Structures are given as structure tokens and as C-alpha cells.
Amino acid sequence: MSKILERRARRIAAGSGAAAFIVLGSPLLAAAAPAQFAPPAQPYATVSSQSGLNERQYPSTDSSVVAVLEYQDQVGLRCKVRAQAIAGNDVWYLLRDTQAWIAANYVVRTGTVPYCKDIQVNRLTHSRQAAGAMG
Secondary structure, three states: OHHHHHHHHHHHHHHHHHHHHHHOOOOHHHHHHOOOOOOOOEEEEEOOOOOOOOEOOOOOOOEEEEEEEOOOOOOEEEEEEEEEEEEEEEEEEEEEOOEEEEEHHHEEOOOOOHHHHHHOOOOHHHHHHHHHOOO
């Protein structure tokens, strides 16, 4: 599910459950309200910047912004690198589900994130056959 659709679903689920409980006041109805989304598998990050956070193409503020995360959004983390320092913190995280980077200074991490150099790359990813694959 895309991040935008997931955020909308989360807001609708939270809003409809609260409104139904206030209008009807029934504890049984509150139990039947849509469940909140569970956090992603560890490791993941929760955006702590109230103004949101830019996802970037590379681990640098000179890099293009590819998407924007909102306050309290949660995203899975694949690995980390040391790159441009932001307010003294030079750690950047590569997101698990997209090829985008976020600065560690603006998130709260849950779980242990390996360095990208320690992640084993599948040999097929960079093979001649993969480069010429169609489909």
C-alpha cells in the first residue's frame, strides 16, 4: 500500500472509531472499530520532526527530494551510512521499501540497523543477465 493511501486509511480508521464511540457511546462498538495499523517490522523509524521529513535520492541535503513523510509516520529501515552531518548527526538511513534516504537526526529508531556495507548484495542484481532483462 502506498504511503499516502496508508496515511489516509490510518486517519479514517482512527476518526471513524472515535466518532462512532462518541455518537453511540457503546463499548461494544468501540471494540468493533477498525484496528490501528501495526508498526512495520523492525528496524523502523518514527518521524519526530513536527514539520515532516524529506525522503532524498541520496544521503545528502543537496540530493533531490523524492517524497515527504509526515510527523509520526513510521517507515522500515534497510541499512545506514555515515554521510552529511545534520546538526552533528552524520547517520542516514536507507528505507526498506523504496530507494530513498532519510536523516537520522529527525527520527526515533526502533531496532538495530546494520551498516549498508554489511548487507549482502544478491549477485544476480548486478549480473549481465539482470542488466539486459526485459519485463
